[in-house]
Amino acid sequence: MSASRRRDAPATRAAILDAARVLFSTEGLDRVTLRDIAAEAGVDPAMVIRYFGSKDGLFDEAARFDLRLPDLSGVTxxxxxxxxxxxxxxxxxxxxxxxxxxxxxxxxxxxxxxxxxxxxxxxxxxxxxxxxxxxxxxxxxxxxxxxxxxxxxxxxxxxxxxxxxxxxxxxxxxxxxxxxxxxxxxxxxxxxx
Structure with missing residues (x-):
């Protein structure tokens, strides 16, 4: 982990979220541990808890997104x-x-x-x-x-x-x-x- 990542909270948080999304999508919620996510993100597991509180809190954030579906009104x-x-x-x-x-x-x-x-x-x-x-x-x-x-x-x-x-x-x-x-x-x- 680089010194700049340690000092950059938004980048660390984003790296944890990215790692969680990848692992949850490939391995599943039940199989992935906070240690797995921390290792993938290159941070200490305590950082995951610090930013998200728990695996459930992290999953809740990782699974939140806007689909931005197109407007279909008037489409033939x-x-x-x-x-x-x-x-x-x-x-x-x-x-x-x-x-x-x-x-x-x-x-x-x-x-x-x-x-x-x-x-x-x-x-x-x-x-x-x-x-x-x-x-x-x-x-x-x-x-x-x-x-x-x-x-x-x-x-x-x-x-x-x-x-x-x-x-x-x-x-x-x-x-x-x-x-x-x-x-x-x-x-x-x-x-x-």
Missing amino acids: PDELGPALLPHLFEVWENNAGFLALLRAATTNRSAADKMLDLFVEQVAPALARAAVDRPGERAALLGSQVLGMVLSRYVLRVPPLVRMDRDELGAWLTPVIRYYLTSPAPGAPDDPA
Whole structure:
């Protein structure tokens, strides 16, 4: 650890957060210790406690982020996938905090509650802007499909999903997004079934 890092509290705090996000996303909340995080950040474990109080406090901070989803109001049904997917791929592939939260949500009630809050506060309102009706149901159905794919590709690492590039996976996901947000609801007068 350099002398400048020891004296720079914001840099030390940021290094701890970065290390926590990486380790939580790759190893999971339950497997990672404060010592692991401290070693990854190049600090004494006491520094982690000093800045975050506990592993739970650190996870709470590491799993907090703004998805910054695009505004989908006025986007045509055929453009929903292309408008949404590039942003989502960036979150899934370049936001260790999101993957840490997703991984932890499968086994930890507090993390699952944080994931639900993220859906309720950020995802559902963004998707509701594009839904033709029943926005809550449509957002929940689409969210369940997308989270299942993200869990399968980025956490479980199901080989066929991992082998697909963004364009191929996007081609599969685009009609799903369009269907859930804009197709007639089952039993509706326009439902072709």
